[in-house]
Each structure stands twice: as structure tokens, then as C-alpha cells.
Amino acid sequence: MIIVIIGAQWGDEGKGKVVDLLADRFDIVSRYQGGHNAGHSVYVQEKAFVLRLLPSGIIHPDKTCVLGNGMVIDPKAFFEEVDQIKEQGIEVTPERLKVSSRAHLIMPYHRALDHTSEERLGNEKIGTTLRGIGPAYEDKAGRRGIRVSDALSSEVLRMRIERNLEEANRIIVLFGQPPLYADQIYDEIAPLVERLRPFVTETSHFLAEARKSNKKILLEGAQATLLDVDHGTYPYVTSSNPTAGGASVGAGIPPHHITGVLGIVRTYATRVGEGPFPTEMLEDEETTANLIRERGNEYGSVTKRPRRCGWFDAVATRYAAELNGFDSIALTKLDVLDTLDEIKVCVGYEVDGRRIHTFPAVSHDLRKIKPVYESLEGWKADTIGTTEFKDLPELAQRYVRFLSDQIGVEIGLISTGPERDQTIILKDSVMEGWFK
Ligand code: GDP
Ligand code: IMO
Ligand code: MG
DSSP states (O other): OEEEEEESSSSOSSHHHHHHHHHTTOSEEEEOSBOTTOOEEEEETTEEEEESSSOGGGGSTTOEEEEOTTBEEOHHHHHHHHHHHHHTTOOOOTTTEEEETTSEEOOHHHHHHHHHHHHHHGGGOOOOOSSSHHHHHHHHHTTOOOBHHHHTSHHHHHHHHHHHHHHHHHHHHHTTOOOOOHHHHHHHHHHHHHHHGGGEEOHHHHHHHHHHTTOOEEEEOOSOGGGOTTTSSTTSSOSSOOSHHHHHHHHTOOGGGOOEEEEEEESSEEEOSSSOOTTBOOGGGHHHHHHHHHHTTOBOTTTOOBOEEEOEEHHHHHHHHHHHTOSEEEEEOGGGGTTOSEEEEEEEEEETTEEEOSOOSOHHHHHTOEEEEEEEEOOOSOOTTOOOGGGSOHHHHHHHHHHHHHHTSOEEEEEOSSBTTSEEEOTTOHHHHHHO
16 A cells, blocks of 8 residues: 655645654655655654654654655755654664665755855745755756765766866855855765665665555655645745655656555645745734744744745645545644634635636736635634544534535544644544555
């Protein structure tokens, strides 16, 4: 069985919590795109973990974790995270952590280029995490990237650094930044690559063999559908494909071997960084936005930036369901809305007084959208930690059913708090089947 977990909105839907919860029933957890721009928080009793590069399954000592070929890996960030996780009492060995030989490396000049690119864009900046993600993917598509397997040869590593740096420095210097030096970069990266060597694996083959021996594999998406470089709110996106198709490419798994796709959806929406956000709570709804931000702890787990908050957008989520083919949805953060009198849901988009039925391709058009809202009565009661659907207040049940009807996909899991056991699994759902 192979299940993909995908964020349906603009990220931070609670993928980490759900992956951690599901990981118990799986043997392998693999990331397939992105890098340490992700921040997946997992709470287990008193311990808080923030996974950036490592799959959230790493917390379970008996699971094997994979960093797939579709990822971009900063070797320094990799070992910082490995060391941090070890400090938190988790054993991390090459036996249980495999890094694809085909993944690309994020180099120090990628970070510098991320900065210059944002600076160059000025008011139009993307608001990236400045981790070098975009420039590393640019090099990959430009066929000059350095793959993990290339870096294992010191001559190739040195040669590629020298060649790529020549080009990168031209831009870096143009923006008034000091040039970087190939020797320094080599001296920093080469020992890290050497330390990485035992983890390096032909991961697609590893996953294929695992599947053949009936191992259960969970593919953990980072970022989300509306940040997908093809399908998201371009250019305000990340540079990879978090959507379901990306899982096949980025883990090296045939599409027809994927058993199911689980969408992670928050009961409201957030966005970090720039870009259109039709249901954003603006000045007139600042109080509600602040309340949600505080109750939901909506601050970036990587950059600590306050997340922009907005109402649930059914148009955008239907679009995500269509693109990914969600078989089931995990609805997170129900408890965050516990104190609201009124909860709005965007059920349609209007542009210049006309209703539109598809998600616009152009970010400029998205900014002109007037959301059409339906207003639902808040339940004004505590749902935190609820584990049975029947124990939810009637109005909360109504809200969940309303969202499911709007998206057109079952809700198989409801999250009522950050902890593992603060979860409702819906009986007879597709999701429940995966849990068995
Ligand atoms: P991810 O990037 O999709 O993994 O999400 P993040 O970890 O960046 O952000 C989600 C945050 O919400 C984390 O701090 C989670 O611990 C927390 N969280 C997840 N599910 C719930 C929930 O149902 N209720 C509450 N209150 N917090 C949750
Ligand atoms: P998780 O996996 C939310 C956003 C950035 C920026 C855009 C491009 O925790 O959901 P990048 O550094 O990737 O080039 O930035 O994408 N972004 C995220 N937003 N959650 C994430 O990951 C994100 N990863 C990138 O804020 O707007
Ligand atoms: Mg996150």
C-alpha cells in the first residue's frame, strides 16, 4: 500500500501531525519534493519536534525514512536536523534513513541567489523562506545542478562548484554582495558530503523492493497544492510539485502503484509569504484574524513569520481535490474555531459581478476576486481533544459536513488538537481502511 499525503491549501495544514499519526500503521515514510523550506510540527506528549527535511516518520524508532530524488537537500541543514533530532532522543542511522543519490544539493550560492532574487523583485517579491530552494531547482532544470551522487566524487564536486559559482557570482556581485569563493564552499561541503555517504541510496529501487515485499509506504508532501509550481498561484509558489503527480516523479514510484491520496485541509486557510489569498481576513476582520492566529499558533515554524489568516475557501479546495484526486480528507484544527460566533465559508468566486467556476490561472485575476460567502453559526463550545464525531457539538458536526459537501470528498479524519490522540477517525471512511 502506498498513500500520499498532500496539503490542499497554502501549506501548514497540519501534515506533520497526520503523517506522525498514520506512520504508526506504515513501514516507510518518504518525502518527495521540497527541502528545508518545510516545517512540520509534531507533538508527542511533552516533546515538540519540527521536521524540515526529515520525514515526520523519523520520530517512530521502528520506521524507515527516505528523502526522495525530487528533493533539494542542504547538507548543512540536513546534519543540523539529524543532530537536533538525536539530541531529542531519536536514533538516526543510515539503516533507517535513506537519502536519494539523485536528489539535488542546495549550495551556499543558492542561498545567496535566493536573497538577490527577492531583492531584485522588490514589491513583487515572493516572500520565500530564503533557503535557496528556488535557485537549486533552477539549476536542476538548467541541467547544472549538483546531485548527491555527483558530489560523492571530489573532483566532480570541485569542478561543478567552480563552474556554477562563476555564473552565480556575476549576479551576487551585481547586487552589491561580496563574491563567494569556490575553495571555501568546497571545504565546507566536502566533509558534509562525506558524512552523508553512508545514507546515500538508490531510493526508488529501495521503495520498489519494499512495495514488492508488501511494506506500507507513506509519501509525505511538503508545501501544498496552491504552492505547486504548475498548479499553484504562480509566480507566488514554491519551485517543486507537491501535488499527487509530483509524488510519483519525486519518489520514483509508478503512478499506478499509488493506492490512495489523502488531502490535508484546515478548517480555515493561512498563507505565509506574498501572493493572492482571496479569503484573507483584512483590516475589517483583523480581530478574527488575530484570534485565529493566537489560538491556532499561526506563526511560521521555519521563519517565525506571522501567517496571514483567512476563511475556508471551498473553490480553492475543490480545485485541490480535483488536481490530486483526494480519496479522503483529514480536516485539521477544528478546535481553533471553538470561540467564534460566526464562521464564513467561501463557496464561490465573483469577478466583475460574474460568477466564475474555475480557479483562475493568473495571480492578478485572483486578486480581483470577490469571494461569495455562506455564513454558518459557530458552536461556541470546547472541541479540543474530542475523539468521537458524535461527541462534537451539533453545529460543529454541521460545519464538518458542510465542508465535506462543498469539497465533494469524504472527511475521514478530524483533528481536534496538536497531539496524536486529539483525533477523530470517521467510521467506515476510506481513511479508516488505511488505518487498519
Ligand atoms: P504542516 O506544515 O502542514 O505540517 O503544518 P505545521 O506543523 O507547519 O503547522 C500546523 C500547526 O498546527 C502545528 O503547530 C501543529 O502542531 C498544529 N496542529 C495540527 N493539528 C492541529 C489541531 O487539530 N488543532 C490545533 N490546535 N493545532 C493543530
Ligand atoms: P510546509 O511543508 C507554507 C512558501 C513561502 C513562499 C513560497 C516560496 O510547512 O507546509 P520557497 O522558500 O519555497 O521558495 O518559498 O512558498 N512556503 C511555504 N508556506 N508552508 C510551507 O511548507 C512552505 N514552504 C514554502 O513562504 O511564499
Ligand atoms: Mg509547516
